[in-house]
Amino acid sequence: MLEDYFRQYGILVMFLMVAIGVPIGMLLLSYAAEFIRVRPAQTSKVKRTSYESGLRPFSPKPRLFNIRYYYYAILFVVFDVETVLLFPWAIKYGVLSKEFGLIAFFAVLVFLVVVTLGYLYAWRKGALEWTRSTDN
Amino acid sequence: MNPAFLDNSLFRNIYCYLAGSSDSCAERGYDTTLLPAGFEWLAFAITAFLIINIVINAGLGAVVVYIWGERRILGRIQNRTGPNRWGPFGSLTSVADAIKTLFKEDIVPDEADRWLFNLAPILMVFPVLSVLAVIPFGVGTFVVDLNIGILFVIAITSMSGISVVLASWASGNRIAIFAGMRSVAMLISYEIPMALSLIGVLMLAGSMSLGKIVDAQDIPFILVQPLGLFVFLIAAQAETSRTPFDLIEAESELAAGYLNDYSSMKFGIFFLAEFLATIVASMLIVTLFLGGWRGWDPIPSQIWFAGKTVLVLLFIMWMRFSWPRLRVDQILSLAWKGLFELTLINIFVTAILIAIWPDPGITELLIMSAINWVVFFISIWLVSKLLRPGDYTAPAPRTDRPTYPVATDELPDEVAYTGGTTR
Numbered sequence: 095m096l097e098d099y100f101r102q103y104g105i106l107v108m109f110l111m112v113a114i115g116v117p118i119g120m121l122l123l124s125y126a127a128e129f130i131r132v133r134p135a136q137t138s139k140v141k142r143t144s145y146e147s148g149l150r151p152f153s154p155k156p157r158l159f160n161i162r163y164y165y166y167a168i169l170f171v172v173f174d175v176e177t178v179l180l181f182p183w184a185i186k187y188g189v190l191s192k193e194f195g196l197i198a199f200f201a202v203l204v205f206l207v208v209v210t211l212g213y214l215y216a217w218r219k220g221a222l223e224w225t226r227s228t229d230n
Numbered sequence: 231m232n233p234a235f236l237d238n239s240l241f242r243n244i245y246c247y248l249a250g251s252s253d254s255c256a257e258r259g260y261d262t263t264l265l266p267a268g269f270e271w272l273a274f275a276i277t278a279f280l281i282i283n284i285v286i287n288a289g290l291g292a293v294v295v296y297i298w299g300e301r302r303i304l305g306r307i308q309n310r311t312g313p314n315r316w317g318p319f320g321s322l323t324s325v326a327d328a329i330k331t332l333f334k335e336d337i338v339p340d341e342a343d344r345w346l347f348n349l350a351p352i353l354m355v356f357p358v359l360s361v362l363a364v365i366p367f368g369v370g371t372f373v374v375d376l377n378i379g380i381l382f383v384i385a386i387t388s389m390s391g392i393s394v395v396l397a398s399w400a401s402g403n404r405i406a407i408f409a410g411m412r413s414v415a416m417l418i419s420y421e422i423p424m425a426l427s428l429i430g431v432l433m434l435a436g437s438m439s440l441g442k443i444v445d446a447q448d449i450p451f452i453l454v455q456p457l458g459l460f461v462f463l464i465a466a467q468a469e470t471s472r473t474p475f476d477l478i479e480a481e482s483e484l485a486a487g488y489l490n491d492y493s494s495m496k497f498g499i500f501f502l503a504e505f506l507a508t509i510v511a512s513m514l515i516v517t518l519f520l521g522g523w524r525g526w527d528p529i530p531s532q533i534w535f536a537g538k539t540v541l542v543l544l545f546i547m548w549m550r551f552s553w554p555r556l557r558v559d560q561i562l563s564l565a566w567k568g569l570f571e572l573t574l575i576n577i578f579v580t581a582i583l584i585a586i587w588p589d590p591g592i593t594e595l596l597i598m599s600a601i602n603w604v605v606f607f608i609s610i611w612l613v614s615k616l617l618r619p620g621d622y623t624a625p626a627p628r629t630d631r632p633t634y635p636v637a638t639d640e641l642p643d644e645v646a647y648t649g650g651t652t653r
Contacts, residue, residue: 113286117356137335142337146403159411166415180429192589222562
């Protein structure tokens with residue numbers, strides 16, 4: 095039984111290897127096309143400039159980014175952990191509520207209410223707004 | 231070999247053809263023996279490799295057909311012909327595209343980080359292909375049926391955010407970096423409603439294995455979980471960055487976004503990944519909400535699965551063709567203020583209903599679905615009220631602006647537009 099369990103993951107690992115082999119194979123095929131000279135390889139300095147709508151690139155590469163992205167990343171981490179905690183509960187919920195009745199519901203209700211309060215707090219503080227008006 | 235593996239008919243037919251002498255195959259009436267006894271491990275490896283290649287090649291072939299079909303239908307909807315040159319009805323257009331991408335020059339800009347620039351397309355298509363491993367395509371037609379199937383899907387599709395930011399950063403292009411930042415914000419925002427919308431399905435099915443979820447759907451979960459399907463459909467569109475949510479390559483704002491400096495085969499791989507992601511998303515919708523391969527008897531289950539997938543794909547295409555692109559703040563507020571609440575409502579309501587009927591039969595499921603549809607309409611109405619922008623009052627026109635005379639002369643005949651059809 096346990097052997098089958100590992101065999102399943104063996105097939106999965108093989109699948110992932112083939113899945114990563116497909117794009118690598120496509121790239122190798124295109125390099126092979128260059129090797130047998132059916133694909134042009136006439137590069138020049140102008141071709142290798144990065145695309146800026148036809149102009150010669152003049153703007154500096156942006157190294158700073160807006161703090162809003164960071165806010166969303168933090169919110170993502172907070173609420174993604176919540177989803178991870180809800181998954182195992184959701185699977186066993188039918189069995190639990192058959193055995194223990196409403197306790198299974200109220201146990202997670204406390205957690206969900208806390209999360210919802212945190213969500214409303216984030217909303218209230220304006221963390222979910224992309225643009226914030228300047229007058230508050 | 232445990233019989234559980236041999237329930238997979240795709241696996242069984244090849245494995246027992248190679249090693250029919252093993253006990254569990256002989257029980258099922260296989261007598262061909264290509265490999266001698268003791269070489270079951272070799273039969274296992276060959277079989278696994280073959281079914282993996284069958285599934286992956288079927289996926290890639292589906293993309294070729296799908297790209298052609300989408301372009302044809304897009305042409306029809308926009309009142310033009312669409313691709314019609316290569317093959318009957320232009321059906322070889324995708325093949326021609328593939329050959330063209332192969333023979334185009336590969337340009338790596340000087341500012342690009344060469345290694346990451348090459349790595350990004352590989353990481354883009356890899357997670358999308360991997361999802362095919364756990365989808366059940368029919369009765370006993372799957373590669374593996376993991377007991378953590380949904381978790382695997384959600385975990386591995388999260389990699390798309392990494393590959394997008396890698397592609398945009400590695401190409402060293404200013405426009406691409408803006409696109410990458412914006413689309414990562416979008417991708418991670420929509421991951422949360424996508425994961426949370428499946429909680430209701432998990433509660434009803436009691437398992438994360440996609441095969442068991444299909445087995446649990448005595449009535450399709452679209453009836454019991456309308457809110458879950460609604461959120462999952464929108465979130466899947468955003469995750470695959472289809473047009474209402476295609477900040478990632480908004481042509482009119484960012485040229486082509488993160489694809490700006492990609493050419494040749496690397497561009498082709500991104501193209502493939504984008505369309506394959508749409509197909510995989512609709513396969514997931516079919517599996518989780520539309521009853522998967524279940525159907526009525528004379529038609530084989532694989533055909534049912536394919537037919538439902540095509541229907542969902544048509545619906546997704548229709549959404550793409552009908553709606554304009556949303557703004558970045560609209561997209562993010564839809565995820566955080568609209569869909570997140572809808573999923574919370576869905577979890578609450580489904581949890582209460584299951585607490586009332588812990589082991590629902592068909593009748594209880596139908597009562598549940600009636601309640602859920604009422605909740606669906608009320609909550610969508612409430613959230614749309616909430617998300618509605620405030621009434622716009624036009625500012626008063628400036629009075630100090632000079633007025634210009636308006637041209638009233640008619641145009642000469644040779645300039646005037648005389649009408650005509652678009653075909």
